[in-house]
Amino acid sequence: PLPRVPAHSPASALPTTPGPCGPPRVPACGAAALVYDLRECGTHNGERAANKPTHEGARVWRMDHVKAYGLDAYRHAFTGSIPEANIVGIHWGRDRENWVVVGGHYDTMSDDCLFGGPCVLRSISQGAYDDGSGTIMTVALAKAYANVITNQTIAFIAFDGEELGLEGSAAFTQDYIYGKLPWHNLTITRMLDRDMFVLNWPAVNARFGCPHK
Numbered sequence: 001p002l003p004r005v006p007a008h009s010p011a012s013a014l015p016t017t018p019g020p021c022g023p024p025r026v027p028a029c030g031a032a033a034l035v036y037d038l039r040e041c042g043t044h045n046g047e048r049a050a051n052k053p054t055h056e057g058a059r060v061w062r063m064d065h066v067k068a069y070g071l072d073a074y075r076h077a078f079t080g081s082i083p084e085a086n087i088v089g090i091h092w093g094r095d096r097e098n099w100v101v102v103g104g105h106y107d108t109m110s111d112d113c114l115f116g117g118p119c120v121l122r123s124i125s126q127g128a129y130d131d132g133s134g135t136i137m138t139v140a141l142a143k144a145y146a147n148v149i150t151n152q153t154i155a156f157i158a159f160d161g162e163e164l165g166l167e168g169s170a171a172f173t174q175d176y177i178y179g180k181l182p183w184h185n186l187t188i189t190r191m192l193d194r195d196m197f198v199l200n201w202p203a204v205n206a207r208f209g210c211p212h213k
Contacts, residue, residue, distance in 0.1 A: 027144035029137075038128060038136045046126035048108045049163070051082055058106050062087040062158045065139050069146040071156070074182070076175070080167030084160040089142045093150040097185050101155045102141055104134025104194035105162030105169070131162070134194035152189065 045058040059075070066089030067073045076086040087106075108127030126132065135158045142156040161167030175181050176188060 027148055029140045029144050034136055034140045037139065038132055041136065042126040042128045042132050046108075048106055048127060051084075055107070059085055059087055059158075059160075062089075062106065062135070062139060066142055066156065069143045071142055071146060076157075076172060076181075078168070078171035078175070080161045080171065081164045082161075084168060084171075086160055086168045086172055087158040089156040091142065091145050091150065091154040091156070093153040095152050097153075097187060099153045099155050099186060099188050101157060101188055101191040102138055102194065103155075103157035103159055103169075103191070104131045104138050105159040106131065106135040107160050107163050107168075108132075109163050130196050131194075133197055137194045137197060 041058065041061055045054045045061060048055045048058045063073050063075065066087070069089070071089040071091050074088040074090065076088055078084055078086070084107075106127075108125050108130070138156050138158060145154060157172065159168035159172070161171075162169065172181075176186065
């Protein structure tokens, strides 16, 4: 296999030796580690709303993890209903101008009752399903692909403000369209949204985004 290229390497330093024929190897995700991270983050940063300490804690947790995997981490700050931030982890590919985006939202609602009135059993939702499941899978995919040479660059993004009206994804899209992101000559070729996956829910039949051990 080709050696991994550090994220900060210039484009001229990218390997030119062709890889093996056929599609690249798909890395495996450890299901046990994914569930552990979901429980850990949800327990310590449960209410990810209104810029509460747990909301900011969730941002820091995601930044620390993508940095630990060797990805370039970027805090995409913006102001929607409140000051917010998308957390971006960049896995540089051979092609640094064409990107695939993988993401999900990490913010939560302030209660987990579906139909009106105060919650009887629990007033605060940890957002384990909506959308802790999707953002933890995004983090797991970032880790899984960290040591894989890819053709296109992959941006793993935890979006803020989804529960306020898709504010995080809208802000990122707007800054991308108008060239306000710190990367230039950038084309997003496709996007994979990880929102409330694995569990069965009415009209939802989602599965893991990568093979698990």
